[in-house]
Structure formats: structure tokens, C-alpha cells
Amino acid sequence: MLIESIKEWVSPTVAVGLLSLSLFFGCKESPHQFQNRLANASSPYLREHADNPVDWYEWGDEALLKAKKENKPLIISVGYAACHWCHVMERESFMDTAVARIMNENFVAVKVDREERPDLDNIYINACQLLNNGEAGWPLNAFALPDGKPFFAGTYYTKDNWIKLLKQIAESYRNKNNKVVLQANALTFGIIDNDSLLLNGDKGKTGMDQDLYRSLFENAYKQIDLTNGGLKGQEKFPTPSLWEFMLQYYHLTGNKHALDATANTISKMALGGIYDHIGGGFARYSTDSLWRVPHFEKMLYDNAQLVSLYSHAYQITGNDFFRKIVVGTLDFVDKELASPAGGFYCSINADTREGEGRYYTWKSDELNSVLDKDNINVVKTYYNISFDGNWEKGRNILYSVQEPSDFASAKNIPDKEFEGILNNFRDKLLAERNKRIKPTVDDKVLTSWNALLLMAYVDAFNALGDRLLLKKALAVASFLEKNMLDGSGHLWRSFRNSKGSIDGFLDDYGLLAKAYIGLYEVTFDKHWLMLSTKLADYSIANFYDNKSGLFYYTSAGSEKLAARKIEILNNVIPSSNAVMGEVLFVLGTLLENEGYLQKSSAMTTKIAGRLGETIAYSPEWGYLAGLTVHNNYEVAIMGAEALQKNSEMQKNYLPNSLFMGGIEENLPLLENKLPRKGTLIYVCTDKTCRRPVSDVSSALQQIKQ
Secondary structure, rough: OOHHHHHOOOOOOOOOOOOHHHOOOOOOOOOOOOHHHHHHHHOOOHOOOOOOOOOOOOHHHHHHHHHHHHHOOOOEEEEOOOOOOHHHHHHHOOOOOHHHHHHHHHHHEEEEEOOOHHHHHHHHHHHHHHHHHOOOOOOOEEOOOOOOOEEEEEEOOOOHHHHHHHHHHHHHHHHHHHHHHHHHHHHHHHHHHHHHHHHHHOOOOOOOOOHHHHHHHHHHHEEOOOOOOOEEOOOOOOOOOHHHHHHHHHHHHOOOOHHHHHHHHHHHHHHHHOOOOOOOOOOOOEEOOOOOOOOOOOEEEHHHHHHHHHHHHHHHHHOOHHHHHHHHHHHHHHHEEEOOOEEEOOOOOOOOOOOOOOOOOOOHHHHHHOOOOOOHHHHHHOOOOOOOOOOOOOOOOOOOOOOOHHHHOOOOHHHHHHHHHHHHHHHHHHHHOOOOOOOOEOEEEEEHHHHHHHHHHHHHHHHHHHHHHHHHHHHHHHHHHHHOOOOOOOOEEEEOOEEEEEEEOHHHHHHHHHHHHHHHHHHHHHHHHHHHHHHHHHHHHHHHEEOOOOOOOOOOOOOOOOOOOOOOOOOOOOOOHHHHHHHHHHHHHHHHOHHHHHHHHHHHHHHHHHHHHHHHHOHHHHHHHHHHHHHOOEEEEEOHHHHHHHHHHHHHOOEEEEEEEEEEOOHHHHHOOOOOOOEEEEEEOEEEEEEOOOHHHHHHHHOOO
């Protein structure tokens, strides 16, 4: 009914979604020398719009008060630095003086960086989904009353359609204002009600159990493309949380279908064009179902989560190809996203002046001038490079259909020899690519994304045993503690120019708390566990909703928006409520804190009724279900060699084991466990411990039993 009411005053031909890629080519820019107020923004994405003739505002009181005083609707344009179509719309419309004049005369225009302000993005993307049968994306262009309540939202528009839409909405706001206000109220109610719908499922479900856990796997498995990997569909996203759930399910149940589906998916991803075979790292998604044609932007959050996923897959399978992807992806992150001040930047753009993807693609004759003639044909065959090109305009995206060892075997080339050929090829092509104009980097540092990278370093250290990875994990942890966290437990969301800004959101708190727990489990330094506890306590005090038993995405002290959301489903990163539920479960277990455990249990009970139908889009809840319905092991390692034995144990994939220990009895579960000499390992379940052992193999056997 929301859609029907808006159609009364907006022509369906105007409400256009994403259009053909051909619109990108031939668009002209209008040069403007002046700088608008976005020149002073902290966000690199907003500063990119500082030369627009549009009179942009940042979100805040200044814009809202102006809209209210002049009785003008808001245009809330949301995007991010690595978004290709955001740049296209800027060139076509926001740099055009005629378009800017219409916007400036009839609206108050607000530019939002969705990475800095996911709270705003959550509201207006939800509005877009409600109005467009679930479809939404970026650029996101929402129209709202002066108080921020949305009444219409869409995505990309060509210049002509954007002008038509602006005129239609301006006319409707002036002459049909009652209908506009009615639409805004109805849409805002729908946004708020959308959260409650996710919480009101099957009333017969009283919580998590093994039957539900099994049904979650079955429902998710039905949606997997078992041939090409990933979820079924024409576009493929990595969705690392889903595959983490699958690996956990395999470990807990022995169901090999879960492992096979995961191994197939991550092998196809790493072979496809979505992975940068020259410089390492993954693009955000592929535009085809075979993982071959990427949307070329590279995001820190994807690469961090995928490092953890491939590390876990390597622990299970021992497939050296997965190990190499971990190493190559972290090498990319270290070289391309590391900030000199500490922490890691957000993303690398898809575009350069030459066009989207030109930096990463090759014509066949470009390779002929760079590569050794002796091996050029075998390399071209492996990466599917042709004279006519496998992409557009004769250019080639590098991808393969076989892991290197399988290809080498089929061609009767020794593994080591083929590995050397590929390494030589990559080195030469990387040197050549470095001569090109590089895509720009969004150089803000976000807490939650860096927390994901902290976890990635910990997971990679566990899998590979390289102590340099632990050193890097400690560096990220210390940077976040020093620059983003204060003594009360308050977090900043974003860091740039030596200072933090924007109050943290629930994903910042949950993911950093989880990462600090992981760091404690490999170092046995209680400092990190206490920081996690501080973050959990701050979250309970400032985000927790007693009525629902879940956490709001924004804190009680944050500014009042059109709606205060409770995030249930995954976004590009795991569901913040599911992560917080896991944090409280683990902290409650390690610290014997019943309050934490009760809150975690209440959260899973609340969400259980609708989880089956949403599991592919909320797999973090499935992972939490696995922790709560199957036996968990508390592994206490006490004595002088505790860290060494801990590393030996955690080389194995043990998702249902929590690790603690050291040489101090500083946790409830460690009391009276420090031996007079040597090192002992206690494997416990529900506070009951088996006979302590001194060797790792015996402890692992106790867990398997």
C-alpha cells in the first residue's frame, strides 16, 4: 500500500532503478572552481563533492533547521567512495549547473557517507526497499520532510529522469503536502515495524535447539549454487558469514555437504576474477554467476572476513591453495590499506580516469611485451587470456577454472615449476601495473572494519603459526584502544587526521569486543578480556532495549533520527545483535557471569521464530545457535609452556572451544589449576573438567570424544 500511495503523485516512469552500463560512457563533466561546505568534511567521499554546484550540507542541525525554516524537503543522497554508480551520478547530475539550480532552489541537499553514518543509511535504504519490492542500492537518493522522515527513495537516475523526479517531487511537496506528509508517516511506521516483524515469528519456538540448528543448515543449503558456488543468483557476493556457519556446522555434525559447498565456493571465488591474481585481495562482488567479472572496488571488511574464512578452511582441509589466498590477501591489505598513523583504510575505488576496471585488466598484446616468451602461452591458458579479450573492448580479466596444482598436473608440469612460472608472471605484471594511475583510496579508519581485520590476523596466526601475524594483530588492537576507546567504554566510529569522530554504533562495540576476546585467547593477556568486558557493559548501558531484549543500533545518547533501528540481519558485515549475543555468551562463560548468559539466551529466544526463513541473510545467528545447542569446551592451559601448547592446539579448527590460561589463576575457571611444575591442559564442559593432560594430542582427543 505504501507503493500505491506514492504512485498517486510520482510517475512510474520517473521511479527508475539501475540503468544500463552504457550510460556511463560519454558522460561529460562541467568544471567548477569553487568549493562548497563539504570541503571541510571529515569523510573523503563527501570532500569529493566539494566542487559540485549543488549546495550540499552534511547531515546535522544546520541542514534540518534550514529545511524547517524554509519549509523545503530534504534530498538525502547516500553513497561511499568506492561506489562506481555514485561517481557516475555525480558526473552526470551533481556537476551540472542546471540540475544544481533545481536542487538548490527547491530542496535542502544533504550528502551522507554510508560508511561513516550507517545509522542514516539503515533508515533510508529500508525506505527504498519498502517502496521498491525489496530492491535498493547505492547511490541512494531519498526525499524526506524537514524532520528527516522519508517519503520517497530510489537509487541511480539518469540526468533527464533525475530532473523529472526533482520537479515532480517539488510540485507535490508544494501542492499535495498533506499526501506527502501522510506518505512520510506511513513509510516511517513501516521502517519501524519492519524490525518488529523480524521478531514476531513462530510463537512455538522457545529458543535454540539442535532441531532448529539442523533446519537452519537445511534452509541455507537450499539456496546455495552447488555448481558455481555462492548463493543462487546472477550476481555473487562473498557472504563470508554464511560459509563460517557452514564450516561450524560441518565440525559439529560431520555433515560433509556443508564442507563441500564451502570448499567449492571459496575455491571458485579465489580462482575467479573477483580475486586480484596480481596484487592480491578480493573485489566487493562479481556481476556474473561464475565469479569472473568483478565490481572492481576493494573493501577492507570483505578482505578481513575472507582472511578469517580461508584460514579456517585451511585448518580443516590442509589445502595449500587456501593458505596462499590468506597470505596474498593480507599482503594486499598491508601494502595498499595500511595507514602510517596505524589502523587500516576503508577501501580502494573501482574507477580511475581511464574508467572502471582499467587498472586491473589487460589487452593480450600488453602482456606480450612484458612476459617471457617461453611461458607466455601456458600463463595465458591458465588465466583465460585471449587476443579478443574476455571482457569488454578487447580487455582481459584474469581468472582460472582450476587450482594451480590441478592445472599443472593436467599439463604435466611439476608443481614447483608452475608455481615459479606464476610468481614470475605476477611480479612482472605487478611492476607494469604500478606504472598506471592507481585508483584512489578512502583513507578514513573505521573501528568495526579494523576489528574485523584484528580478528583476521588472529585467525591467520592460529592457522599459519607466523608470529608476525600476531604482532600485527597486537598493533591493530593497540591502535584501536589508544585512538577509538576512552576510559568509560565509549568508542569513536571513524578516525582521520589524528582524531576520532562520530559516536560508535553497535557493530563497532560488538566486533571490537569479539576481536579483543579472540586476542585474549591467543595471548592469555587478561587486559584484552577486560577491554571486551568494558565494551559489553557500555553497550548494555547505552544500547540495550529492555522491551525487546535486543540492542538498538544507535546509543541512547545519539541524536534522534526518524527511526531508532534494531539490526537483526547481516549487512556487509555480520549482524550487530548476533555478534553481541556471541560476545555475551563467551564472556558469560569465561567470567561465569550469569547476567551476560541470560541476556544472550534471551536474544536467541527472541529471534528463533523467524530465523529459518532469513538464515541466508543472518548466518551469524546460525553460528551463535551452534555455540548454544552443542557441547562447548572451556580449555584451560596452565603453566610455563601455556602459550606454546595453546598455539599447538589452535592450529586446529575448534569453533566450539574457548581458550584461557597462562601462569596466573585470574579467572574463575582457572582457580586451583596452576601446577607446581610443567604445564597442564584442562578440557572442561559446563564447569566440569576431565583429567588434566600435559600433551596437546591427548587434549584434542578429549575434545573429539
